[in-house]
Amino acid sequence: xxxxxxxxxxxxxxxxxxxxxxxxxxxxxxxxxxxxxxxxxxxxxxxxxxxxxxxxxxxxxxxxxxxxxxxxxxxxxxxxxxxxxxxxxxxxxxxxxxxxxxxxxxxxxxxxxxxxxxxxxxxxxxxxxxxxxxxxxxxxxxxxxxxxxxxxxxxxxxxxxxxxxxxxxxxxxxxxxxxxxxxxxxxxxxxxxxxxxxxxxxxxxxxxxxxxxxxxxxxxxxxxxxxxxxxxxxxxxxxxxxxxxxxxxxxxxxxxxxxxxxxxxxxxxxxxxxxxxxxxxxxxxxxxxxxxxxxxxxxxxxxxxxxxxxxxxxxxxxxxxxxxxxxxxxxxxxxxxxxxxxxxxxxxxxxxxxxxxxxxxxxxxxxxxxxxxxxxxxxxxxxxxxxxxxxxxxxxxxxxxxxxxxxxxxxxxxxxxxxxxxxxxxxxxxxxxxxxxxxxxxxxxxxxxxxxxxxxxxxxxxxxxxxxxxxxxxxxxxxxxxxxx
Amino acid sequence: xxxxxxxxxxxxxxxxxxxxxxxxxxxxxxxxxxxxxxxxxxxxxxxxxxxxxxxxxxxxxxxxxxxxxxxxxxxxxxxxxxxxxxxxxxxxxxxxxxxx
Numbered sequence: 001x002x003x004x005x006x007x008x009x010x011x012x013x014x015x016x017x018x019x020x021x022x023x024x025x026x027x028x029x030x031x032x033x034x035x036x037x038x039x040x041x042x043x044x045x046x047x048x049x050x051x052x053x054x055x056x057x058x059x060x061x062x063x064x065x066x067x068x069x070x071x072x073x074x075x076x077x078x079x080x081x082x083x084x085x086x087x088x089x090x091x092x093x094x095x096x097x098x099x100x101x102x103x104x105x106x107x108x109x110x111x112x113x114x115x116x117x118x119x120x121x122x123x124x125x126x127x128x129x130x131x132x133x134x135x136x137x138x139x140x141x142x143x144x145x146x147x148x149x150x151x152x153x154x155x156x157x158x159x160x161x162x163x164x165x166x167x168x169x170x171x172x173x174x175x176x177x178x179x180x181x182x183x184x185x186x187x188x189x190x191x192x193x194x195x196x197x198x199x200x201x202x203x204x205x206x207x208x209x210x211x212x213x214x215x216x217x218x219x220x221x222x223x224x225x226x227x228x229x230x231x232x233x234x235x236x237x238x239x240x241x242x243x244x245x246x247x248x249x250x251x252x253x254x255x256x257x258x259x260x261x262x263x264x265x266x267x268x269x270x271x272x273x274x275x276x277x278x279x280x281x282x283x284x285x286x287x288x289x290x291x292x293x294x295x296x297x298x299x300x301x302x303x304x305x306x307x308x309x310x311x312x313x314x315x316x317x318x319x320x321x322x323x324x325x326x327x328x329x330x331x332x333x334x335x336x337x338x339x340x341x342x343x344x345x346x347x348x349x350x351x352x353x354x355x356x357x358x359x360x361x362x363x364x365x366x367x368x369x370x371x372x373x374x375x376x377x378x379x380x381x382x383x384x385x386x387x388x389x390x391x392x393x394x395x396x397x398x399x400x401x402x403x404x405x406x407x408x409x410x411x412x413x414x415x416x417x418x419x420x421x422x423x424x425x426x427x428x429x430x431x432x433x434x435x436x437x438x439x440x441x442x443x444x445x446x447x448x449x450x451x452x453x454x455x456x457x458x459x460x461x462x463x464x465x466x467x468x469x470x471x472x473x474x475x476x477x478x479x480x481x482x483x484x485x
Numbered sequence: 486x487x488x489x490x491x492x493x494x495x496x497x498x499x500x501x502x503x504x505x506x507x508x509x510x511x512x513x514x515x516x517x518x519x520x521x522x523x524x525x526x527x528x529x530x531x532x533x534x535x536x537x538x539x540x541x542x543x544x545x546x547x548x549x550x551x552x553x554x555x556x557x558x559x560x561x562x563x564x565x566x567x568x569x570x571x572x573x574x575x576x577x578x579x580x581x582x583x584x585x
Contacts, residue, residue, distance in 0.1 A: 129546050136553045143560050150567045157580040159564050164516055164577070167557055168507055171523030174550055175500050178530035178543075182493065185538045187546060205493060 018044030019113040026106010034105040079123035079255040094240030096447035115141035119252035158236020173216025179209030196267040220253035234302035243342030283310030318404035326396035328475035333393040340457030389464035492533035499526035
């Protein structure tokens with residue numbers, strides 16, 4: 001292994017160094033430096049993105065580096081840039097929020113960078129060792145971020161619950177990995193795929209291993225029946241953290257999911273497909289039904305994110321080329337629409353946990369028509385109504401299921417999307433048709449950065465909804481890396 | 486003669502014990518011990534297979550798992566200390582602010 005193999009890894013190395021630097025800068029700048037620090041963090045993400053463009057591209061076709069540990073391919077670049085963009089938006093959204101809070105911003109920004117580093121490794125891992133280490137780097141940073149408001153009981157409780165179940169899921173995942181290693185004698189994704197293509201012996205340790213790895217991944221994407229941590233972690237976490245864990249880590253977990261199940265384990269499709277079918281159907285049904293009765297907006301969005309994980313799982317059940325790129329497109333669309341919706345939750349949250357109830361949105365359209373209109377766009381998109389991006393995302397995923405012959409799954413998902421209209425429109429009804437209560441709620445947070453980021457999300461949500469072809473093209477170029485089709 | 490299957494059965498027992506412990510026990514420290522049981526079940530598998538297969542990558546994976554499990558335990562203890570300061574408890578059932 002020559003030193004030149006490290007060159008495509010430079011974006012990750014830079015981000016790690018930047019994270020440690022931010023920790024030190026956070027100590028010297030203190031609380032007043034919230035905006036400077038998040039600008040520094042976003043700056044390092046931008047430099048890292050430029051480095052990906054400069055040295056991290058698969059110039060000579062897809063290949064692996066560092067002794068077969070990491071892929072350099074367009075699939076990795078797609079998910080790396082997606083998760084980095086999500087982290088950048090969260091960092092800019094959270095600067096004002098952290099300024100208003102009593103907690104120091106340095107560690108927050110550094111932890112987001114470390115989690116992003118983990119997600120980048122998950123997007124490019126070519127070996128179960130590197131995938132596991134990337135996953136844990138992301139997960140450990142997330143546990144701390146959820147418990148970041150350490151003097152708030154809710155934040156703490158959310159973190160402890162998330163930790164216990166998250167660690168259990170990692171345990172299940174590594175146990176599955178150990179069984180796969182025992183059956184095939186390798187941890188390399190390419191070799192696993194090759195071994196599975198050749199041998200067709202019924203081997204219970206191998207099948208159990210694949211199913212356990214699947215359970216671990218279903219935990220990470222918050223699919224039923226492994227979703228129990230989600231509502232508590234989402235509600236308890238500081239809102240920018242909720243926004244963060246609902247998008248970036250979910251996209252990275254789906255990247256790893258696709259690498260494993262549509263890449264390495266694809267020859268065993270017939271064995272694991274039924275498990276994913278049941279999980280996808282249960283997730284879509286349970287997520288949407290449970291969201292109906294939620295009065296807390298963060299909790300409602302938590303169940304909504306469970307439902308969206310279910311929609312994306314449908315693409316994995318399809319197991320086809322279209323299933324693959326439709327999941328990639330769906331994750332991008334979901335990232336922007338969900339971040340936008342959480343941006344408005346941050347805006348309404350003037351202090352502590354106030355402004356989180358659905359009833360807090362009453363009469364918003366009269367007082368702040370712009371805010372209400374923006375929220376309306378994200379609610380339409382999450383519900384999947386044209387001409388927003390959410391509609392296109394669902395269209396692709398559902399048609400991939402129909403194309404693969406899973407019509408019933410698509411039918412369940414469409415019916416449940418109709419159910420989801422009810423809870424998304426509860427907020428719309430509150431905003432447009434109800435009058436605010438007699439006591440005027442506290443003024444909205446004035447934060448230009450937050451406004452700008454929401455603006456970006458509105459733009460992307462509408463642009464992809466009207467003209468999705470470029471994104472689909474990029475995703476389709478990424479899928480070739482996995483050797484499908 | 487002890488074969489690879491003996492190790493798998495032993496590790497499966499450890500794994501199931503760990504999962505049951507994690508679900509049934511409500512004391513956070515016991516939960517952390519159950520977690521270690523799960524991780525070490527996987528380690529036992531990896532090392533036994535590595536020995537049988539004459540292939541080192543399983544042992545490398547085990548070293549990474551030990552390292553990550555240590556970091557995980559450190560974070561878990563940190564979280565429970567924060568909870569203990571607020572609520573004077575390490576029992577998970579007492580942390581039940583949020584419902585639904």
